[in-house]
Amino acid sequence: GAGVSQTPSNKVTEKGKYVELRCDPISGHTALYWYRQSLGQGPEFLIYFQGTGAADDSGLPNDRFFAVRPEGSVSTLKIQRTERGDSAVYLCASSPGQGIDTQYFGPGTRLTVL
């Protein structure tokens, strides 16, 4: 079956612009996670959704970052007034439910802020 997909695969933008990154989880997965991976680092947790609600957004770096999952499936990570330090690979993962379920990761969106 289809895995987690993320679009776009690459996004280049200018400092100060607004961007949206999309994640399509595996069908039926209720849990969705966003992580950010900077160059040479491991992924860092950003936000967790269970269904439509953001159950833990403690990893969002500041109020320029926001994520939604209005119908409990597709999620969009939104970044306002982008800064060069936002350049990273943004990873999305989904899992069947709560608990220590395996997370299935998408290929990521590489964001470059010029």
Place this chain on the structure above:
Amino acid sequence: AQSVTQLGSHVSVSEGALVLLRCNYSSSVPPYLFWYVQYPNQGLQLLLKYTSAATLVKGINGFEAEFKKSETSFHLTKPSAHMSDAAEYFCAVSEFGGYNKLIFGAGTRLAVHP
């Protein structure tokens, strides 16, 4: 708070040689531990996970890891390296609070030479 340290950002082995990738964790509660592999331009893939059952965990592609509480370690091994094992490997601990929030190490890039 949990944390993960991966010793050695780059490891190089000969084809057929033993692979040993080191991971030490810090956790105030019994941990859940994971190894993920990342091939170029692909998403993270789960190799294996420890969830407080057997301390020796077998994963995919011939990899295994042993949980050693006294050493706070979860090193990844494979008896005989294949060229196809060349990838980046991440150790992670779960900051489990009803859901699987992963804290990753910085990663180890494995090179396999003929």
